[in-house]
Amino acid sequence: MNDDRNGKVATGADWIIPILGAGFATYYLISIKDLDWEAKVSGVFCAVVLFLLIGIFALRTVLGLLRGTHYIELRSLYESHKLALIRGSLFALTVASVAIIPWAGFTLSTFGFLFACFVWLQGMSARNAAITAGALAFAGYVLFILILRTSFPQGPFERLASALIGL
Amino acid sequence: MNLSFQILSDQFLLNFSYLWLIVIATTIGIIIGAMPGFGSANTIIMLLPFTLAVDVDVAMIFMVSLFVASHMGGGITSILLNIPGNGGSAATCLDGYPMARKGLGQQALVLSFVASTVGGMVTALLSIFLLPYIARLAFYMHSVEMVVILLFGITLIASVASDNMLKGLIAGFLGLLIGAIGADHIYSTPRGTFGFIELYDGVPLIAVLIGVFAISEALIMMENSSVLSDAGRQMMKQAGWKETWEGVVMSFQRTWHMIWTGIIGLIIGIVPGAGASIAAFVAYQQSRLYSKTPEKYGTGIPEGVIAPESANNGCASGDLIPLLVIGVPGGTTAAVMLIVMTYHGVQLGPRLFIQNPGLGYGVFITMLVAYAVMLFTTLPLTKYVSKLVLIPTPVLAPIIIAFTLVGAFAPRGYMFDLWLTLIFGAIGYVCRKTGFNVVALLIGVILGPMLEANVMRALRISGNDPWVFVSSPVGNVLWVALAVSLAIPSIVQWRRNRAASRAATA
Amino acid sequence: MTNMFNRRHVLFAGAGALAASLAPAARATGAFPDKPLQVLIPTGEGGGVDQAARAFNRIWAKYLGANFEYSYFPGASGQVGYEVFISKRPADAYNILFGNIGPEMIMYATQKVKYKYPEDFVYLGSMDVDDSVIWVGSGSKFKTIQEMVDEGKKREITLSTSRLPHPSTIGALALAEATGMKVRMIPYGGGGPARSAAITGEVDGCATFLSSSLGLGDQARFLTVFNETNRAPELTNNAPPVNAALGTKIPPMSGQRAIAIHAKAVEAYPDRVKKLSDTFQQVFSDPDYKAVAEKAGTPWEFIQYGDAASCQKSAREFVELADRYRALLTATK
Structure with missing residues (x-):
């Protein structure tokens, strides 16, 4: 997906993993909500960092699209x-x-x-x-x-x- | 521990008289080591009727040979097909497979065999002569120290993903979170299991390994008619014995590299519960760190094969030390060996070296002999085995899928694991096609659970005092080393930039 | 998943009939057992139960006239093994589970499990009684349990254990409650790492079952035994029973390795189950059993036959004990 074409970055298919990741992290947090802190803390830490990273990723993509440095395509997922x-x-x-x-x-x-x-x-x-x-x-x-x-x-x-x- | 020349020579003679058995055991070991999902522990369990029936010396020769051979075999499929035979050889994929694609598969295999042998032999020799001191290491490697060592491995997430840091970190943290599925380490309460009992003990590593590596690789490789590059294909077709010799030369040009990465494996292996996978990743990380050309790691360079393979085999020596010296098995295979030893009435622990020093030291002598034997049985094979990659991908890919799925099923016997493998195959495919580094994901899955267990344990021991992490002298030395290892790449880069700008202005 | 398995068994049965018709006549006589028994072990390969089961079955095979095939389903303190046994193994008396009543009933009581005792499974008989102990590494300053208790009134004592739902954990917590010492249990996820932690001095001591620690020799100094008597004094530097040493009234905290079977199998195949129980009991009077049991690391003093009723009593006691200490053993508050 980093194959820059004319200096532009393709995006679209690379949302799949962040979306799955965010979904799983949300589910994970729900599944541990009633537990003692010792069973929770590392999962919460990983989930929060993951959300943060995904947030940055989303922000970058949105800004990129607005500025016109990114363009949407899904082809890179299957090529031809x-x-x-x-x-x-x-x-x-x-x-x-x-x-x-x-x-x-x-x-x-x-x-x-x-x-x-x-x-x-x-x-x-x-x-x-x-x-x-x-x-x-x-x-x-x-x-x-x-x-x-x-x-x-x-x-x-x-x-x-x-x-x-x-x- | 009364070590004498007499004991060592007796043990060498005994081992040579069972050379045929060592050849058989190492052959089995290499084959099962190369097959994802099969390992020395299950195999030794299946062969218990044999090991319980024969003399304890013979049983040990057999088990130790098979055990070390399985560490050696793991690299074969990592290099040729980008499919690690076990967690310990996952790091070998990083540079082994790129080498194979360039048509250097044969050399890479030789590198892996020679590095395994040197790593295994050096650590076995060290173990023989320094056993009491090495065993003491276990007294300094507690949860806090393990936390730092694991962090060394985890920082590799950032290194392997350097071409797209943000996506690499997302993959790494997703891996860590996947690793946090399953029972927590204190209360054994299931977390994030989607209600599947099959996930209570955590996501099975082998399903992830086969999914993200084997299945996704099989799907990816369909885009070309061969896994080799065109140039690589030409090279491979002409390959003969010369390439094997080249590999040997390449290895011994890096003798010191093989030795010190092996020692990393030995040290990590001594800690009960820490295994070859950590050792291999940490050795790779260290190797890259002290390299003059860190940017070449991942493109197929010999050091990237040597470091994980040597460490992985050094870890085999380390695994056996707590079993022999303390009487506590460090891993599953060691636990099975313990069954056999107790069945034969052999008391492990400090008393072993007083009552039966021959048996204790004999383990390492067997390692020395087994590695020597394997060098002679494996090196000639490299020429033929490496031809595997010449099979056209429409034939190779289905074979890979069919046979690695067996490996996903075999360890636990759940149909569930097959479905899970397919899911991870799809995830792995999407990750690769969209620039999320799968090795980063895998490092998270492998090292995450161990990191969590050690962090939570250290905190609990200290009564939840976070200062515990900087409370041990050994740990603090390791922290400094970690800080240095994180800083070195930027310092090197800064100096290079400065030198470059000076050169430009001059 | 379940659906698939059910269908599979239906088909399996159909095709099995076909295969049986092809098979040699001897197979069709219907004498139980006419094929190997499937042993499910809810802990790891090479663990204490595995060793004891293999030793026991070596002799049992003689009386039962069948061999044994093993599978291991460790995880979540044994819960995975029990869940798999109950939901995925046919209740045909060919499938048995080798477990340890104490720890696994505590697990049953403290974790959210999908099965019910005794509706889904019962223990048929037990093969040994293993006492909980507290021991320290040879370098430790504690020479007696009293010294540890005294120090424990000043600071928190850390004890390693393989997992929290374990009789030795409850023993240590009961000791703390009775004496006013402070104790913090550190689970290591396995007996090996737990023992190693105590020997190498990461924790003050180790709370575990006696037999698994006997091989440690001089590296371990036993401080106390959680039973009325110390049945292996010469192997445990004559450590005193906890109640004798401290004047407490702590009940025995023992593990009993035992075989379990589906409750449905007991109903459906009473003759098969009777054959299992009868031959199980015969093993204990076999002189060869002493030799193999000791080879597997269990002192002969611990070998003791217990019938289904005594297993049931013991199982219920552990559920009650676990309920008392629930707050300290679980993550769900």
């Missing part, structure tokens, strides 16, 4: 529509893969996620994508489930595997 689409799909696929873990288990959801990404983002052929994603998901299963015994919800694959090999 193509990139936004790619990132959006990657993040959406990630969210989807996490959402199905409780039903599909680690191995299947990882396979599905990698397969979709490889086909969609890299443009791999379905066959190659299936082989690569399958190998990676299976390696993950061996390493994380069999060896490291992480307690992921079991899916059809894990149950089938454990029924077959008795592990």
Whole structure:
């Protein structure tokens, strides 16, 4: 966002973090309002400083806009529509893969996620994508489930595997 | 403590006879160290059936090798992918990843391995010969002193964010406030948890780490087809053994740097509860401070890799000292080692060095041998491992996401942590794209809770007298050092400006 | 979250039936237990409960005929572990919790928890009784508890503790109330740092459970024990019981490591729970148990079986004690 263009500073997308920060700080202060000072003091300190910093930031931005040294744009957040689409799909696929873990288990959801990404983002052929994603998901299963015994919800694959090999 | 040549040579022989075990343990350690979310403590717990079944010497050789190796492995993913394997290697990202992008990934890996080895070995040697004195340090490092040491680390927020101070400070204080989520340090009352029981113990560091580093990095890297710059890509393709040797030379040109940053790690590690993450950040901050070219930190310079890695491994020696000498574990891994030792009927604490000095000193001998072994197993790998970055990003990014999410889940086994990681991934992405420094945020999250705990404890001990913070001689020396370290950059700048203006007028 | 988990279990059950049909016949006989028990520990790995539980289960496994798998949910003085156990672990008697009645009932009484005792969980049996103590570092000027009390009338004495909701904290506060000394408890968030603080002289002394401090050897000088007798005098430089030394009437401040189970499991699977209780009790007469318990750092004098009724009595006593000292133990006024 500091990419000065013709000496001007773009602003807009960089309000997101201060707004989130101010919102969280407000919530935090409410959540501790009934507590003893020892439980409160550091949170209050951080929140107050944060408000102060955000205040300065807001003031600077407003002054900048009034003086014409700042201009509003949101593009820097996503750069281009193509990139936004790619990132959006990657993040959406990630969210989807996490959402199905409780039903599909680690191995299947990882396979599905990698397969979709490889086909969609890299443009791999379905066959190659299936082989690569399958190998990676299976390696993950061996390493994380069999060896490291992480307690992921079991899916059809894990149950089938454990029924077959008795592990 | 009756140290004799006989004890040391016996221990060396014992360790050499178990060289195969050390090779296995260090390999496991490096792998789990490099994987975010997995650490030596969980691994040693999983392998308890083994360590309880074998002799106590063998168990210790195994556990100590694995423990130090996990400190060594953490830097690999920090350097190559900007994803720290654990809190202790978060600072390594600052310069390690820029090096990798320039095509110097192989050299950076070598730097990290050599610095880890030197940091680990020097502090292990110091521990062997100065153990009684080093152990006394714990008697001078109380809450007040820790407050100052933590402030050293926290001032790094301002340094890493120097290109946009206001946004950096906003990120840092937001991090501190996120770090203040969870039970307070005196009464264990939950604060700012949104009602989620999963946040009662604070925001899990690993979810933040994976979110702001791994997930957001994966999203960011999609803008290019490779994480490397074009020039870096060319360099990387031609890379061979020469680069590994270059890394070794680079490291030993900075031998003294590796030694003193390792000692910082050792000293911080001795304090119970203070861990590798503080050590690494403080060492980085100190390294930058005394550098002639502080402005180059963050652009990919060797010192920026050496300092955190050496300190991180020096901290491993420090962590074990209170366990051995006082009988109080300094961290989780040490606590698990304590289980194994008590199970084998070994009494830790001062009596260990009277009843079984071989075992006590043997721990450090194992460290020496393990580091030497790792140098031989890791250096040849750098050539191959560093090629990881040649994978095109549309393939690499999904793999990073899939496998680091496992790390976010593994430590606690909550689905909640996966969602939290995604939220922090989105926050990290927005921060990076809008100029809020994520390292500043992370420093707040990591160091904030420890700072709060120590401040509140010091106040409570003193009966809420704020003068307590300037009541200890050691603490006051540290305060002066802190003041100096804050002033030096401006003084240097002022002198430079004056010299420049003189040169201009002359 | 909860919703997701419920659905998951429904599906889990469906697919589980499918898997069971594929599995070897031995699994389908229905004898309890036919799979490992899931042990939830509401404190950290490597802590006192962890060590004691592992030692105990080594022998228990023999009688129960099943192994144990451990998970750790420390945080908020044990509250996280109990919340997870009650809300997220199925009440099938395969899931048990290893905890410590004293500290965790004080936590229950002083923190806002979402579960209810004894409606949501009960203690099935306890395995040892560990007394609260006050000790000082070897460099301390206090040689007896009387000296500490005397000094405490002139200035505030600082005592480290792992956390405020803890029997030893209540013991120290009760001592202060009875003698007029002033005491300030300093929580360190863990036993290790609390002990270290007393040894290195950051605080005047440490209030904690006896067994966790035994390994310290000469570095610790025990001043008093919060019970009617000192059951391990040779390990604690013969520190006097607090009431004998000072003429006070402070009740015993003990911790009892115990297993807890969902109250619903007791209703739904009485046979399973009976098997758990019976085999639990058998461990105490096993000669091997003495060896492993001592290896885990608990003196044999402390090992003592307590049945469900005695656990319940003890749990209620601690809730009452905590209510009395609530103002000093909580941040919500």
